[in-house]
Amino acid sequence: MRAASFIFASIALFASAASAAPADVFVPHITAPVAGDVWKVGSTQEVTWDTSNAPGQISNPDGQIFLRDVTQGITLLDSPLATGFNILEGKQAVHVPNVAAGPYEIVLFGDSGNFSPTFQIVA
Numbered sequence: 001m002r003a004a005s006f007i008f009a010s011i012a013l014f015a016s017a018a019s020a021a022p023a024d025v026f027v028p029h030i031t032a033p034v035a036g037d038v039w040k041v042g043s044t045q046e047v048t049w050d051t052s053n054a055p056g057q058i059s060n061p062d063g064q065i066f067l068r069d070v071t072q073g074i075t076l077l078d079s080p081l082a083t084g085f086n087i088l089e090g091k092q093a094v095h096v097p098n099v100a101a102g103p104y105e106i107v108l109f110g111d112s113g114n115f116s117p118t119f120q121i122v123a
Contacts, residue, residue, distance in 0.1 A: 024055035025111040026087065033106060035117035039096045047106050051090040063087040063110045065094055070103040070118055096121060
């Protein structure tokens with residue numbers, strides 16, 4: 001009797017795990033900034049991305065935005081521009097930090113890290 005109960009419980013557990021919908025990775029296309037944009041240090045800018053192709057369930061909805069210094073080839077991970085927002089919102093205002101003038105990209109993290117086109121930051 002115990003063996004039959006164990007087998008039944010194991011089958012039920014396996015069936016419930018198999019029926020759970022897997023979460024998909026969401027890699028949205030960044031729509032702003034675009035190539036040629038110029039951001040001024042100290043200004044507030046809006047980062048936007050396309051959420052029209054978002055899957056029904058994503059593995060990580062918590063967004064983070066970072067700057068990537070194109071000249072140095074590094075992402076400024078110690079100073080995020082924004083954290084703790086829902087990636088499905090499709091936009092987030094950010095404050096442009098006091099960084100050296102030059103070419104930058106936005107890195108948007110949630111499920112995956114993706115890059116914006118290169119834009120300029122000026123003093």
